[in-house]
Amino acid sequence: xxxxxxxxxxRIGHRPGRDERTTTHVGLTARALGADGVVLAGSAADRAExxxxxxxxxxxxxxxxxxxxxxxxxxxxxxxxxxxxxxxLPIQDRLPQLRDRHRSDGDSSDGGQSLLVVVGASKVxxxxxxxxxxxxxxxxxxxxxxxxxAVFLDRLYRGEELDREWVDxxxxxxxxxxxxxxxxx
Amino acid sequence: xxxxxxxxxxRIGHRPGRDERTTTHVGLTARALGADGVVLAGSAADRAExxxxxxxxxxxxxxxxxxxxxxxxxxxxxxxxxxxxxxxLPIQDRLPQLRDRHRSDGDSSDGGQSLLVVVGASKVxxxxxxxxxxxxxxxxxxxxxxxxxAVFLDRLYRGEELDREWVDxxxxxxxxxxxxxxxxx
Numbered sequence: 001x002x003x004x005x006x007x008x009x010x011r012i013g014h015r016p017g018r019d020e021r022t023t024t025h026v027g028l029t030a031r032a033l034g035a036d037g038v039v040l041a042g043s044a045a046d047r048a049e050x051x052x053x054x055x056x057x058x059x060x061x062x063x064x065x066x067x068x069x070x071x072x073x074x075x076x077x078x079x080x081x082x083x084x085x086x087x088x089l090p091i092q093d094r095l096p097q098l099r100d101r102h103r104s105d106g107d108s109s110d111g112g113q114s115l116l117v118v119v120g121a122s123k124v125x126x127x128x129x130x131x132x133x134x135x136x137x138x139x140x141x142x143x144x145x146x147x148x149x150a151v152f153l154d155r156l157y158r159g160e161e162l163d164r165e166w167v168d169x170x171x172x173x174x175x176x177x178x179x180x181x182x183x184x185x
Numbered sequence: 186x187x188x189x190x191x192x193x194x195x196r197i198g199h200r201p202g203r204d205e206r207t208t209t210h211v212g213l214t215a216r217a218l219g220a221d222g223v224v225l226a227g228s229a230a231d232r233a234e235x236x237x238x239x240x241x242x243x244x245x246x247x248x249x250x251x252x253x254x255x256x257x258x259x260x261x262x263x264x265x266x267x268x269x270x271x272x273x274l275p276i277q278d279r280l281p282q283l284r285d286r287h288r289s290d291g292d293s294s295d296g297g298q299s300l301l302v303v304v305g306a307s308k309v310x311x312x313x314x315x316x317x318x319x320x321x322x323x324x325x326x327x328x329x330x331x332x333x334x335a336v337f338l339d340r341l342y343r344g345e346e347l348d349r350e351w352v353d354x355x356x357x358x359x360x361x362x363x364x365x366x367x368x369x370x
Binding site: 018021029032086087137139146155166172174182 | 203204206207210211213214216217218239243271272273274275276277311314315317320322323324325326327328329331332333334335336339340344346347348351357358359360361362363364365366367
């Protein structure tokens with residue numbers, strides 16, 4: 001989000017066919033809730049196009065990338081790696097420290113620590129747990145990587161992401177108490 | 186959640202085949218983030234079983250119901266109906282008032298207003314917008330009903346849901362900085 005160190009979301013373990021919709025949800029959630037970009041496996045290239053088309057219509061900036069080797073991508077990341085997992089440490093205990101680092105003046109040109117947030121679909125290899133700088137749990141219950149990502153981003157950004165502006169949007173929803181209204185821009 | 190008026194989540198528009206995984210995510214997110222139960226369409230009965238089996242293993246209380254007519258179920262609901270939709274009013278503006286009603290001493294035996302939270306899969310019929318007491322948007326951007334539900338519940342419960350206790354769990358995850366640990370109970 002504007003004025004903060006970059007946050008990108010990497011989706012690991014995408015299984016073509018089985019995970020198409022959930023991978024789309026991961027990407028669109030990352031975009032809507034303030035992340036700067038998403039990285040998908042090459043096998044999810046169709047999903048990348050869907051997410052990019054939403055950005056074309058509803059605005060950005062939001063970067064969509066694919067990689068043929070998500071594990072190598074994580075291993076080589078310059079950012080601090082945050083892995084969201086039900087086996088990790090409670091987000092409510094650890095996020096204040098992470099958020100401070102993300103926002104503090106540091107060695108990043110953006111004034112804080114950049115983040116690569118990893119969310120799995122199928123079982124995540126153990127090397128991701130070992131590589132991650134933070135293994136964080138949004139509850140230690142089985143639920144949804146989409147939900148975990150949403151809570152993480154909403155808390156990381158302290159809700160400020162809900163008021164962000166969108167650039168180069170062709171259309172925008174006008175909030176209504178009842179019904180639907182979409183305007184061309 | 187314990188000590189608060191009941192909150193149930195109703196999933197509308199489930200398309201068999203296409204929405205199996207996202208409907209599961211809706212149900213598990215509702216459970217993990219403090220709702221008291223989920224209501225699914227009869228066509229999602231397999232998903233109801235999956236969610237109930239998680240409750241059997243990881244604890245509750247959490248109710249799973251199905252209905253053959255979700256629209257009639259919403260029309261007849263005794264609770265205040267909250268519809269999460271990208272076309273609605275911004276959650277950051279409206280949730281404080283809704284949360285106060287949910288928590289305040291009122292006519293409910295639980296001390297506040299009970300809620301039925303409706304989340305769609307496919308296009309939601311206009312009658313749901315009209316029936317809803319609150320049409321709320323977690324951003325006016327297209328993303329994910331799972332993400333919207335997660336942010337809504339985390340804010341409704343003020344994060345207290347992350348520290349809730351689970352009853353009758355056969356197993357529980359022990360939080361770890363690295364790796365996985367699950368204990369039988």
